[in-house]
Amino acid sequence: xxxxxxxxxxxxxxxxxxxxxxxxxxxxxxxxxxxxxxxxxxxxxxxxxxxxxxxxxxxxxxxxxxxxxxxxxxxxxxxxxxxxxxxxxxxxxxxxxxxxxxxxxxxxxxxxxx
Amino acid sequence: xxxxxxxxxxxxxxxxxxxxxxxxxxxxxxxxxxxxxxxxxxxxxxxxxxxxxxxxxxxxxxxxxxxxxxxxxxxxxxxxxxxxxxxxxxxxxxxxxxxxxxxxxxxxxxx
Numbered sequence: 001x002x003x004x005x006x007x008x009x010x011x012x013x014x015x016x017x018x019x020x021x022x023x024x025x026x027x028x029x030x031x032x033x034x035x036x037x038x039x040x041x042x043x044x045x046x047x048x049x050x051x052x053x054x055x056x057x058x059x060x061x062x063x064x065x066x067x068x069x070x071x072x073x074x075x076x077x078x079x080x081x082x083x084x085x086x087x088x089x090x091x092x093x094x095x096x097x098x099x100x101x102x103x104x105x106x107x108x109x110x111x112x113x114x
Numbered sequence: 115x116x117x118x119x120x121x122x123x124x125x126x127x128x129x130x131x132x133x134x135x136x137x138x139x140x141x142x143x144x145x146x147x148x149x150x151x152x153x154x155x156x157x158x159x160x161x162x163x164x165x166x167x168x169x170x171x172x173x174x175x176x177x178x179x180x181x182x183x184x185x186x187x188x189x190x191x192x193x194x195x196x197x198x199x200x201x202x203x204x205x206x207x208x209x210x211x212x213x214x215x216x217x218x219x220x221x222x223x224x225x
Contacts, residue, residue, distance in 0.1 A: 033212075035215075040122065040217055041217060042118075042202065042215045042216055042217035042218060043158070043202070043204075043215040044215075045212055045213070048212065058212065090157055090158075097211050098146075098206065098211040099144075099145050099146025099165070099206040099211060100145075100146050100163075100165065102148075102160045102163065103148075103158075103160070103204075103213065105157035105158050105159070106157060107156075107157055108155075108156070108157050
């Protein structure tokens with residue numbers, strides 16, 4: 001089954017404790033991205049990757065890191081989480097960057113930083 | 115001004131009626147427009163895509179695009195309670211091809 005898999009689904013952590021949210025897709029998509037979703041603000045892009053070893057900042061990259069060492073995986077790293085990073089996070093992939101392609105989303109990760 | 119604007123709602127529509135959802139965008143160079151549906155606590159899923167001016171129909175759904183007015187809409191005919199969800203409008207940004215998302219319109223279909 002074609003899918004984007006995120007883990008964990010739920011995470012509660014303390015301020016400053018490094019964490020990683022994993023994202024994997026099995027559709028051989030070139031393009032992957034991370035979003036956070038907050039009430040009233042919609043989906044905001046954190047980082048994106050056009051292909052292996054190619055990553056770039058989205059609209060809200062502060063406090064996050066990513067890597068793309070393999071085509072299928074695109075982990076999101078919070079080196080020192082803070083309470084303002086409490087949010088619902090989605091990983092998405094699509095066949096290629098640009099328009100004209102559908103974005104497929106993971107199940108989401110609800111992160112709480114206390 | 116937000117790049118993609120939607121009325122947050124909630125929009126309440128009787129079952130069987132037509133639901134009309136609207137979205138405006140600011141980037142005149144945008145070429146791709148999408149409507150996604152998101153149930154509470156779930157991930158967004160694609161409903162419709164539209165790339166040229168005019169109407170595009172798929173079953174009970176019709177997407178309408180007017181690039182001159184920078185306006186895209188989604189019509190849902192014969193609304194069902196299962197259509198109750200938040201509808202997200204997404205537009206590609208011409209400068210870097212990234213998708214920009216509206217905050218979504220919450221739609222409630224009343225039986």
